[in-house]
Amino acid sequence: MDASGFVEEKSECRLYIGNLDYKISEATLIKMFSPFGKIVAEDFLLHTRGPKRGEPRGFAFIQFSNREEAKLAKVKMNGRLVCGRPLIVRLESEKHQAEMTHNSGAVFGCENGSGLGGSSSGQVSRSAKIAAIKNKLKTMEGESESVKKKQKQSQMTCSSLDSLAPS
Structure with missing residues (x-):
């Protein structure tokens, strides 16, 4: 398999989890998602500099061993209230698709332009x-x-x- 195929497959198994309450720990996040399958990797993002250094950034990534587990976790956890906040859960590949769609739409969305250069x-x-x-x-x-x-x-x-x- 070539490198692009590996990246594509990885993004099909990897979930973006957003709108996390800052009280949620890395261990808690793993406990919340482990019932849906085998978690092979997890990235719990923290601020790396500034006054919030070491504090959670409010989002994370979890990679499951296969696509079906990731999709099940997405379906079951997206919109679920945790600490009074609805989780945003989507496949990493969907995030990339949304960004590409958004960026391609930007070309057509300039009708109301600001008239500024740059x-x-x-x-x-x-x-x-x-x-x-x-x-x-x-x-x-x-x-x-x-x-x-x-x-x-x-x-x-x-x-x-x-x-x-x-x-």
Whole structure:
């Protein structure tokens, strides 16, 4: 297998986990995801400099031994409330696809341009983020009742995270 095939296969087994509460530890993260399969690698990212040096960055990566385990973990954990925050879980390959789609859309999204020279990717990125937040709010407003029911069913407290490990 060539190097590009290996990278592609690896990204199919590797999950991005975002919107992590800063109280969640590396061990807790592994306990939360280990019921879905064999974890072969994990990257729990910390700030490397500045005043937050050594503190969690709020996201991590977990690599499972195969694609099916990673997809199962994504389906089961994406949107799950942990410490009052919904997890964002997606395959690493989906993140790359989303970035490529976003970047290719930037070429067409310049109609409202700022008229400034230089790179406009910062503006497009900000506009895209604002649009995503607006869409999410709209969705949340429409589903507020079902979200409240889900929260009651799946709400976890940070103190109960240690009980996530399978018995």
